[in-house]
Amino acid sequence: MEKMQNAALYESENGKIYCQDFVNAIRKTGIRKGDAVFAHSSVSAFGKLCTSDRNFLLQSLTDSLKECVGDEGMIIMPTFTYSFDKNQTYDADNTKSTVGILTEFFRKQKDVKRTLHPNHSVAVWGKHKEDLLNIGKDTFDDDSIFGKLHKLNGKIVFLGAPFQSCTFAHYIEQKHNVPYRRMSRFRGKIISHGKAYDDEITFYNRYSFFFNSFARFEHHLLDKGLMKTVKVGDGNILMVESSTMFKEGCKLLDDDKYYFLKNEPFIFKIFNIFIYPFLKYAPWLIKILDKIAYKIIYRKAKA
Numbered sequence: 001m002e003k004m005q006n007a008a009l010y011e012s013e014n015g016k017i018y019c020q021d022f023v024n025a026i027r028k029t030g031i032r033k034g035d036a037v038f039a040h041s042s043v044s045a046f047g048k049l050c051t052s053d054r055n056f057l058l059q060s061l062t063d064s065l066k067e068c069v070g071d072e073g074m075i076i077m078p079t080f081t082y083s084f085d086k087n088q089t090y091d092a093d094n095t096k097s098t099v100g101i102l103t104e105f106f107r108k109q110k111d112v113k114r115t116l117h118p119n120h121s122v123a124v125w126g127k128h129k130e131d132l133l134n135i136g137k138d139t140f141d142d143d144s145i146f147g148k149l150h151k152l153n154g155k156i157v158f159l160g161a162p163f164q165s166c167t168f169a170h171y172i173e174q175k176h177n178v179p180y181r182r183m184s185r186f187r188g189k190i191i192s193h194g195k196a197y198d199d200e201i202t203f204y205n206r207y208s209f210f211f212n213s214f215a216r217f218e219h220h221l222l223d224k225g226l227m228k229t230v231k232v233g234d235g236n237i238l239m240v241e242s243s244t245m246f247k248e249g250c251k252l253l254d255d256d257k258y259y260f261l262k263n264e265p266f267i268f269k270i271f272n273i274f275i276y277p278f279l280k281y282a283p284w285l286i287k288i289l290d291k292i293a294y295k296i297i298y299r300k301a302k303a
Contacts, residue, residue, distance in 0.1 A: 009060055012047035012233035021232060022064035029157065029228040029239035033070035036126070036154035038168070038242070039077050041102040045160030045235030058105040061159065066125070074126030076145065076154070077103045078167060083118045084186035084201060090118035091191040097123075102159075115145060118190055118201060120167070139170075139203045146171035150242050158238040163218040168242060169260060172249040174204040178257055179279045180272075181206050207290045210272070213262035221248060 008016035031037060043061065051057055065075050079097035083090035092114050097104040107114050107123035114123045115135050122145050124132050136143030142151075146168050149156075156168055173181060184205040189196055206212065221227035226248060227240040252259040257276075263269040278286055 008050040010047035040161035042160040047233035084188040160235040
C-alpha cells in the first residue's frame with residue numbers, strides 16, 4: 001500500500017501522477033461508496049509511464065476504483081472476446097480479453113468472476129457480484145449485463161478510454177429498435193470450469209454499410225452537464241449514470257433514428273436517409289447488400 005501511495009504512475013506536462021490523483025479524480029466525477037461502476041479503460045491515455053512494473057501500474061488503477069466504490073460497491077469491466085463471432089471456442093477461464101490490458105489483468109484477480117457470454121463477457125468484483133453473473137443469452141436485453149446495469153442505475157466510467165467505446169449505447173439502440181440493426185444468432189462452444197457445451201446467443205447486429213458514431217451524443221451529454229469529466233495528466237476520466245444515458249439516448253433517437261450513426265461528411269447523412277425506405281419495404285435487398293458490404297469491408301480489414 002505504501003508503494004502504491006508514494007510511487008508515481010505517469011508523468012505529464014503538469015507533473016507526476018500518483019494513485020491518489022486517480023482516486024481524487026474518480027470521486028470528482030461523482031463516484032461514491034456503494035456504486036456499481038462499469039469501467040472502460042485505456043491505460044496509455046494519461047502520460048508517460050513512470051514505472052516499468054506493469055503489475056504495479058494495473059493494480060494501482062484497479063485499487064483506485066475499489067477505493068472509490070468501497071466494499072459495498074461493484075466494479076464491472078468488459079472482457080469482450082467476440083469468440084462466437086470469430087467461430088472460436090470461448091473458455092471463460094482462459095480466453096483473453098481483447099479490450100485492453102487493464103481488463104485482462106482485472107479478470108485474473110482472485111476475487112473477480114467472469115460472465116459466460118462468449119462475445120461480450122465482463123468481469124465483476126464486489127460483494128454482490130453474483131447478482132450480475134446470471135445473465136441471459138441475448139447480448140443487450142433486460143437480462144444482459146447492460147440491462148442489469150441499467151436496473152441498478154450503475155455508473156459508466158471512461159478511464160482514459162474514448163466515449164466511442166461505450167457499449168451501453170448498443171443496449172439503447174436495441175431497446176429503441178433502431179432500423180439499421182437486426183437480430184443475429186451465433187452458435188459455438190463454451191468451456192466453463194473445464195466442461196464444454198454447445199450454446200447459442202443473439203446479438204443486435206449492425207448492417208455492414210452503417211457506421212456508429214457517438215460524438216454527437218458525447219457532446220450533448222457534456223454540454224447539458226449530464227456527463228462529468230475530470231482531467232488527469234494528458235487524459236480524461238468521464239462518468240455518466242446509466243439511467244441518464246438511457247433517457248437522453250432514447251429522446252435523441254426519438255427525434256432522429258440515425259443519431260447514433262456517422263453523419264459526417266455529409267454524404268453519410270444522405271446515404272442514411274436514402275437507405276431507410278429499403279430497410280422498411282425491401283429488407284431482403286438490404287440483406288443482400290449487407291453480405292456484399294461485409295465481404296468488402298472484411299477483406300480490406302484483412303489486407
